Amino acid sequence: MRIFDPHIHMTSRTTDDYEAMYAAGVRAVVEPAFWLGQPRTSPASFLDYFDALIGWEPFRAAQYGIAHHCTIALNPKEANDPRCLPVLDELPRYLVKDRVVAVGEIGYDSMTPAEDTAVATQLQLAADHGLPALVHTPHRDKLAGLRRTLDVVRESALPMDRVLIDHLNETTVKEAKDSGCWLGFSVYPDTKMDEERMVAILRAHGTEKVLVNSAADWGRSDPLKTRKVGDLMLAEGFTEDDVDLVLWRNPVAFYGLSGRLDLDVAATDATHEGNSILRGGE
Amino acid sequence: MTHPQDPTGTPAAGTALVPVDELHTVLTAHLPPAARAWLDQALDEAAAHPGIHGPISVWELRLAEAGRRCGAGHADAARVLILHAARADLDALTRVYRQGTADERRAVLHALPHLVPGPDAVPLVEDALRTNDTRLLAAAAGPYAARHLAPHPWRHAVLKCLFTGVPVDSVADLARRSRGDAELARMLGDYAAERTAAGRPVPEDLHRVLTLTGTVPETAPEPETAPHGPVDPHGKES
Numbered sequence A: 001m002r003i004f005d006p007h008i009h010m011t012s013r014t015t016d017d018y019e020a021m022y023a024a025g026v027r028a029v030v031e032p033a034f035w036l037g038q039p040r041t042s043p044a045s046f047l048d049y050f051d052a053l054i055g056w057e058p059f060r061a062a063q064y065g066i067a068h069h070c071t072i073a074l075n076p077k078e079a080n081d082p083r084c085l086p087v088l089d090e091l092p093r094y095l096v097k098d099r100v101v102a103v104g105e106i107g108y109d110s111m112t113p114a115e116d117t118a119v120a121t122q123l124q125l126a127a128d129h130g131l132p133a134l135v136h137t138p139h140r141d142k143l144a145g146l147r148r149t150l151d152v153v154r155e156s157a158l159p160m161d162r163v164l165i166d167h168l169n170e171t172t173v174k175e176a177k178d179s180g181c182w183l184g185f186s187v188y189p190d191t192k193m194d195e196e197r198m199v200a201i202l203r204a205h206g207t208e209k210v211l212v213n214s215a216a217d218w219g220r221s222d223p224l225k226t227r228k229v230g231d232l233m234l235a236e237g238f239t240e241d242d243v244d245l246v247l248w249r250n251p252v253a254f255y256g257l258s259g260r261l262d263l264d265v266a267a268t269d270a271t272h273e274g275n276s277i278l279r280g281g282e
Numbered sequence B: 001m002t003h004p005q006d007p008t009g010t011p012a013a014g015t016a017l018v019p020v021d022e023l024h025t026v027l028t029a030h031l032p033p034a035a036r037a038w039l040d041q042a043l044d045e046a047a048a049h050p051g052i053h054g055p056i057s058v059w060e061l062r063l064a065e066a067g068r069r070c071g072a073g074h075a076d077a078a079r080v081l082i083l084h085a086a087r088a089d090l091d092a093l094t095r096v097y098r099q100g101t102a103d104e105r106r107a108v109l110h111a112l113p114h115l116v117p118g119p120d121a122v123p124l125v126e127d128a129l130r131t132n133d134t135r136l137l138a139a140a141a142g143p144y145a146a147r148h149l150a151p152h153p154w155r156h157a158v159l160k161c162l163f164t165g166v167p168v169d170s171v172a173d174l175a176r177r178s179r180g181d182a183e184l185a186r187m188l189g190d191y192a193a194e195r196t197a198a199g200r201p202v203p204e205d206l207h208r209v210l211t212l213t214g215t216v217p218e219t220a221p222e223p224e225t226a227p228h229g230p231v232d233p234h235g236k237e238s
């Protein structure tokens, strides 16, 4: 089973996770820029974070045979802090880089006017840079959030089929699918979505344009959720080809819209004693 | 998946040593037609508008997209050529390095011997040597470092290569710079003793460099020391 996790925050994960992911079949990931749990107070700390997403983290992933890409954006939560807003002016120079495969994750958190502006501005940046966009739906007031999200995307210069709407669930999947966007599901312990519900949604709504991710981060999460969904799909009668479509070909097709996917990774031996990650504390 | 891949690639390790026109000939011979046309245009643009313009110069845009245009295996060479065509000076190289991906930073390091005659770009090399990215370390230990890095940081660069598994073949001018370096020999000897004390093998490359120093440290390691052999950090008996 080959797996592409289209939404995972590897910066917050350990090398054990990379090893376990590789063993489970994960060969490619996309790491969306997001908030780090502790709010930032200046653009400078965003820049160091973005630099890690186009520098250290792809190197770390390659040590474990995994091709790493990222999406870059000012996240909705921190778009509400005026001290962070100047980072919007720095985004264009990141959006031209190799391996930056979308603008994201953008969207709504508390549905404020500041968030409206940040979403619209960044959808325009995506259109300007030939990139698709990863738009998440809010955790609170999700259905209203989805509708507002779809409205702002329709008003933008970005066609709906270049947008991935993420963190969908039973209540939001139908409207999202009808809009023509790509459909993302985050399978997360306790919240968002679990494997059984995910497979039920696939049965009810089909596999077309569906992407499944672990959204693993610094919170309680599981980077192997993608594999667990694949296993359950097979156990419940889906074919190998269905699994490959959802866990590999759909994410490749969506992020491939950027023209910047590079799935060849020169895997180096992770257990090599000279490995510079293992010796990080030299 | 969406850009040209040539499994052979343009040899990156040689990028800093090969003269620029030769690099150009080798690269264009390897590139598929579309990538070659893109590169020709990128080089023409860079030559027509060299130096820094505004928040991002046109040639900096080309530098950013070189990987997906030419394929990862040729990106280092393409970027060195673009930097050269843009006549990037220290300010331009510093900006590209600071704002660059790991791949762009590596290209800047490869370009230094072509573009910076004096030691002014040493801070960029030192920055790269502080990372743990083995691709950056290997590029930082190139001919520019051989020419301009002071003895202390140069010795630490060699040691860091041994620590992180970067082959010492990446260290330019290794034989000349290590010859007669008793301090380097001491550091290598201490490192070997530390490895032996921990029951871990001594990297083969360490013995190579030690031989090149031509001096025998007080803690000279035995080349054939078994990982779990007798531990004697001061052992000189044969």
Ligand SMILES: [Zn+2]
Binding pocket: A007, A009, A032, A034, A105, A215
């Ligand atoms: Zn996320």
